[in-house]
Amino acid sequence: MTERAWIASRKGLFELLKRNERWTIGPVAFLGEPVSMVLADPRDGAVYAALNLGHFGVKLHRKDAGAEHWVEITAPAYPLKPENSADPVDWTVKFIWSMAYGGTDEPGVIWAGTLPGGLFRSTDRGESWSLVQSLWNAPERSEWFGGGYDVPGIHSICVDPRDSRHVLVGISCGGAWVTHDGGSSWALSAKGMHASYMPPERGDEQNVQDPHRIVGATGTPDQLWCQHHNGIWRSGNFGADWHEVSAAPLSNFGFAVAVHPTDGNTAWFAPALADQTRIPTDAALTVSRTTDGGKTFTALRTGLPQQDCYDLVYRHGLAVADDGCTLLMASTTGGVWLSENAGDSWRTISSSMPPVYSVCFG
C-alpha cells in the first residue's frame, strides 16, 4: 500500500504521509539545507538523502527501516586528480543528481550520478563508494557539456531488473550509455536520438544528445522512455535504439517523465514551453499521459492550476508509486500535487513549498 512519499527541496526533506485516507506533509529533516536527491530502497526499506550544503559540500545521509534518526554516511568523492592530468574538469563532486538501487540479487548496491558527470557505485549501502573509472575514462567524456548546469551530469540510472549487470545511464549532455558487465565497460546507447540544438551535421551524434530524463518499467524492462531536450523518445530494447514519439500535446519539451511500473506503454510527462521561457503552456499546468506507447496522449488538467501558473517540473519532480495510479508532482516554485487515479485528477498538497528537486514514494 502506498502510504509515504518524500519531497527533496531547497530547504529540507519533507515526508508526505497518508493518514486517514488523506495525504499530509509530515516531519521535515535537514530543515534549511538543500536536498538534491532522495532515494527509497524497497529492498531493505532504507532511505537516502543527498545534501548539498552551501558551505560545507556534498553530504549523504541514510535512514534505515524503523530507525528514528538519519545517519551521515560517506558521500561519493573523486580520487585525487593526477598532477599530470590534461583533464580540464574539476574532480570535485558538485552535487548528487541521481541515485538508484541495484538488483534484488545484489543487496547493498547503490548507484549515484553526480555533476561533473561521474558515476559512483557502492556495495555497502553507501558506507563507501567507488568511481566507475571505465565511464570516467571514456575518451568521449571530453565532448560532454553542461545542460542547465556549467558542467555535465548523470541524472538517470536504469538497472535492468532481469540482469543487474545491465545498466543504462542518461547524461546531460552526453547521451545515454550502457554497460552489460556491471560497469566494467560502457558503450554509447543513444542511437536514434536527434539534437536540434546542434549544427545539422552533428545532430545525430549520440554523444551530444541531451536526454533530460530516462526511466524504465520494472514489469516491462525492455521499454524505456526518454524526455529529451527537443522531444520524447522511446526504446523497446533497453536503449539499443530509440524512436521519436511525436504525438505529445502542448509541447515536446520538458524535463520529467514517469513510467507505469508494470505497463511500459503508459507514461506521464510534464510539458513546458521550449526553450528560453520554460513555463507551462498558456501558464496552465498540464500532465500528458499516454497509455498506448505514445500513439496518443491525454492532456490532464483537473485539479492543476490553470491560470497564472509558472511552475516548472524538474527531472526528478514527477514520480509514480508501485500501484501505478498514485502520482506525485512538484515544481521549482514550490507547488506539490498528488493524484490517486493515474493523473485524471489532482489534489494540491501545497503551493508554497521550497523549490523541489526530487520526489519519490517509499
Added chain:
Amino acid sequence: MATLIFTPQLARFTAAPEIHTDALTLRAGLETAFAANPRLRAYLLDEQGCLRPNVAIFIDGHTVRDHVRLDAPLTAHSKVHVLQALSGG
C-alpha cells in the same frame, strides 16, 4: 600552541570543538583537527585537498588567500578562525 576555532554552524553537522596544536602550518593544524574528527575533513576540504570555495579561514585576523597549499605559517600564539564565507540564502 596555536588555537583553531570553528564556526558554530559546523556543530549542526559534525563535532568541531576548539583545537590547540603545535603545528607550524595551517594545513598541519587542520590535520590535527581532522585526526580528532575524520568526518570534519570533507566539510572543510574538497576531495582534492583544497579549501571549499565557501569556507573562509583567518589567521590572526588576516584572510588566507591560498586555498590550495594551505601552508600559511602558524605561531604558538596564532588564533585561526574557520568560518563560513558569506553567501546568499
